Amino acid sequence: MKRRWLTLTALLALGLGAAQIPGVVQGNYTGGTLGTITQPAPAQPSEGSVYRVGAWPLYTAELPDGPGKELVLSYCQVCHSVTYIPMQPPLPAATWEAEVNKMIKTYGAQIPEDVAKQIIAYLQAHFTPETRKE
Template sequence: MKTLPIAALVLLAACHPATETPKKITLSSQTIALPAETVTLPAEILTVNCTACHSPEMILSQPKLKPEQWQAEVTKMRGAYKASIDEKDDAKIVAALLALPNQK
């Protein structure tokens, strides 16, 4: 019975690879250059209220909607997604959205 643990120990020792000195790894800092934001919104009210979650490209590529549809979207952002949009700004936001080039 004592030979089994000794045999297992010998077997494990024989299977263990020879120890190598670890290779030295040198890490260096890397930097990346991100492209500059090229799209700007024509209304500051959209920048202040919408770009926390939406890119300007996304805002500018929305389908043409009617004023009541935009109002529903603004209300949805505030209610469902907890956007910090003041209700007193709703009319200005809807007007700015309707004035976007793709809405005309």
């Protein structure tokens, strides 16, 4: 008889122990209401407060005319705006070459070699410290 009590106490202790393990949730699979989560009411603007909505900025920089411009417009806008080009400070010719190669090698731009050469020449003709006009 004593043994039985011991076993029962041990089992009870084990059961209680499991319930105390952090993160362990015990229960039954029964249907029930999940309840609702209420959100706070939106803040009411005070009288005289101002609310403005502007157009989404879709500005794209106008690139200078010259041989290669069409290639830049076709190949360089696949992933991002060509505004990235005049956004840079005037960069040395070698940096523009590295930049185009980075787009191809690092970011996977699909630009044939001869086209890349013409694009580099265009960028060097308009965006270096010596050639940049504005």
